[in-house]
Amino acid sequence: MSGTARAGFSVRQRLTAAVAALSTAALVAVGATLYAVESRELGQSIEAGIGQEVDELRRLQADGLDPETGEPFDSPDRLVTFFLTRNLPDPDEMLWAFPQSDRPSFVGEPDPRLSRSPEFPALVAELSETGGIRDLVVDGRRYRVGVQPVVQGEDRASFVVTSDVTAARTALLELMVTYALLAALSVIVIAAIASWVAGRLLAPVRELRETAQGISEGDLTGRIEVRGNDDLTELQRTFNAMLDRLEEAFASQRRLLDDAAHELRTPLTVLRGHVELLDAHDPDDVASTRDLLTDEIDRMARLVSDLLLLAKAERPDFVQPSPHDVEAVTLGALERARALAPRRWVLDAVARSTHVLDEQRIIQALLQLADNAVRHTREDDEIGVGSRVTEGRLELWVRDTGTGVPDDMRERVFERFSQTEGATEGFGLGLSIVGAIAEAHDGRLDLDPAPVDGRGATFRVTIPAGGQA
Structure with missing residues (x-):
């Protein structure tokens, strides 16, 4: 048994096959119904034709006068023979006169099978007393035979109508063969159209597959051209949006790793340089080097902690919002911020409302902003913390009266590892963390x-x- 997986049928092929199967089933059902209806009508038409001929004979017999002489018919043979001379049979029909003593005669298209068949006169003889209609099969052909006895005194004759059922059904069978050919052609045309339509409808799915294959090969730049306005179009837009988020996430991770590698290189170089220059026999040098290495290790630990926090910000469970009192959150952040450094800490304003937010993350953001303000202020500067609700939005802020942000840094200050001139502490990740917390709250x-x-x-x-509760 081969280990290679056998390719299955495509969705387009399955849809085309399903449409073709349904069309075939529908056409077969229509054809079968048509054949049954036409067969029944054909049988009824044959019965009606025989009954009409017999009724006409009965009317002539009831009248009893020979139109040629004006006298009553002198015998049943004369009545039947006269009737045959004045009537034309329908197609596939023969009118027969079976006299009492003479050979039978007929009008209509000659049929040698009936003329030579011993079963035909035997059936007529059987029905000559009571009359009736029976089926007769001769050489594989089916006939419908109607017999009407004509009695006058002791004389007796039989009027017989035969209809070739097989010949009548031949036309129906030819019609059904034509229908079958047209139905087969219709199924082919329907399948071709269904295949074309399915190909058009599934084109977005094919583009999705091709784009997904490109992603598997590492290409995140491919996008699907959005066309139309249906469910598949919405799927295309959603897929493109997903690719945008993936590309942004991968780019963010790459930037994070590049920046982390750049920032970690400096403390590692410092560590290596001091270890190489360390004089193990000098206690003072060992002590100072130990203190310096400890500080650098602490800085790296803070950097790693900040990087992990930013990486976690991409996860859906980064924030866990629930209803909280904004006043309590604001006051709690201010009280914690007072321990950062001796500054003139003030409460600017407070929103007395309940909002759906992650209390710990919001306090973390405010403390990060407060720590950032501390690094750019002096002891006699003022730092204010506040909150308010305006136009349905909750605003929380930290302001200071320190050195401010230079004009050339106002756009870049939110970038990772960006620091204003003169900054000696931190890694420039604080505002990135605050921005991540804000974005996690939409x-x-x-x-x-x-x-x-x-x-x-x-x-x-x-x-x-x-987010307001």
Whole structure:
């Protein structure tokens, strides 16, 4: 048994086969119904034809006068013979006169099978007393035979109508053969059209597959051209949006790794240099080197912790929002911030409302902004923390009266590892962490316009109204 998986039928092929099968079943059902209806009508038509001929004979017999002489018919043979001379049989039909003593005669298209058949006169003789209609099979052909006895005194004759059922059905069979050919051609045409339509409808799915294969090969730049306005179009848009998020996530991870490698290289170089220059026999050198190495290790630990936090921000469970009192959150952040450094800490404003948010993450964001403010202020500077609800939005901010943000850094200050000139502490990840927390709440982090005197800065976290409880 081969280990190679055998390719199955494509969706397009299965749809085409299903449409062809359904069309075939429908056409077969229509054909069978048509044949049954036409067969029944054919049988009824033959019965009606025989009955009509017999009724006409009966009317002539009831009248009893010979139109040629004006006298009553002198014998049953004369009545039947006269009737045959004045009537034309329908196609596939023969009218017969079976006299009492003479040979039978007929009108209509000669049929040698009946003329030579011994079963035919035997059937007529059997029905000559009571009359009736029977089927007769001669040489594989089916006939419908109607016999009407004509009695006058002691004389007796028989009027016989024969209809070739097989010949009548031949036309029906030819019709059904024509129908079958047309039905087969219709199925082929329907299957071709179904295949074309299925190909058009499944084109977006094929593009999805090809794009997914490109992703498997490492290409995240491919996108599907969106056309139309249906469910598959929405699937294309959703797939493109997913690719955008994946590409952004991979790019973010690459930037994070590149930046981390760059930032970790410096403390590692410092560690290596001091270890290489360490004089193990000098206690003072060992002590100072140990303190320096400990500080560098702590810095690397903080960097790794911040990087892990930013990486976790990509996960859906990064925040776990629930209803919280905004006033309690704001006051809690301010009380914690007072321990960061001796500054003039003030409460600017407080929102007395309940909002759906992650209390720990919001406090973490405010403390990060407060720590950032501490690094850019002096002991006599003021740092304010506040919150408010405006136009259905919750705003939380931290402002300071420190050195402010230079104009050339106002756009780049939110980038990872970006630091203002003169900054000696941190890694430039604080605002990135705050921005990640705001985005996890479907919000944003903004820097207010610079004051007129250029001093101080206000960083504001805004959460949309959808989170209000």
